[in-house]
Amino acid sequence: MKKKMLTILSFLLIFPLAVSAHTTVKTSNPSEGEEITQELTELFIEFAGEIEDQSTMTLTKETEEQSFDTVTVQGSKLIGTFNRSLTNGSYVLSWKIAAKDGHILTGEIPFTVNLPxxxxxxxxxxxxxxxxxxxxxxxxxxxxxxxxxxxxxxxxEEQTSPEPETNAKEETNNSSVATISITILILLLIGGAWILFRKRGK
Known part of the structure; x- marks a missing residue:
């Protein structure tokens, strides 16, 4: 009876430890709450125990999903890669794994990128x-x-400014010609009248 009780107690103690081994994140890059100040093209999460190949993870930047170029499982590691470096902003790395014992486990790792x-x-x-x-x-x-x-x-304006002087000269010449012509006409009239008076007097 005592042996059965000891066996049951041992099982109850060992089973939670086995389960908790799969629920524990051993290490990750980036870690929870970390601020990244260098170029980052590879993210990984390492668990305390091996995980199945169907395990996966996703990355979101301020609620917008960022597609990984590759997501692979290597033993107890879940690795995601990008062909380009992550830009500045707030990110959440969400993971979903299948443990070897069949348990489906999920979790999130928030971090920020602040490149100079x-x-x-x-x-x-x-x-x-x-x-x-x-x-x-x-x-x-x-x-x-x-x-x-x-x-x-x-x-x-400078080139056309002499025109008024030319016009003034032409007007002066015209008035002189007119004066001379009038004078000649008057003299002719006077001469004609004088000749007529002389003929009548004879």
Whole structure:
């Protein structure tokens, strides 16, 4: 009787330990709550015991799912890879495994990615700022055309300014000719009248 009781107690003690071995995450990359500051292209979770091949995991960034390029099981490890590095943001790594004893277990590992700005990004930003400043300093085509039109108008005005003097000279010449013509007519009239008076007197 005592042996049966001891056997039952031993089984009850060992069974939870066996189950808990499968429910425990031994290590992971990234770990729960970790802030990643370097490029990350591979995520893995290692469990305390071996897992079945149908085990899987998913990654979401701010509720948007990020598709793994590959998800593989290697013994007690569940590994997911990307062909590109994860961008900055908040992530949740969700896993679902089948333990060797048939138990289906799930869990989540939240983490964040906060990569520093690269030198290329800083250089690009500086070049963009420089181009913006240069565009602000260079006058637009419209302004250049307006300046050219104003200069052309000024030259034309300078070239056409002597015309009033020419017109004044022509008017003066015309009035002189008219005065001379009138004077000659008057003299002819006077001469004709004088000749008529002389003939009548004879």
């Amino acid at each position: 700005a690269t030198e290329e990004e800083n250089t690009t930003n500086k070049e963009t700022d420089t181009l913006i400043d240069e565009e602000a300093e260079v006058p637009s085509d419209t302004e250049s055309n307006q300046n050219d039109k104003e200069e052309t108008t000024s030259v034309n």
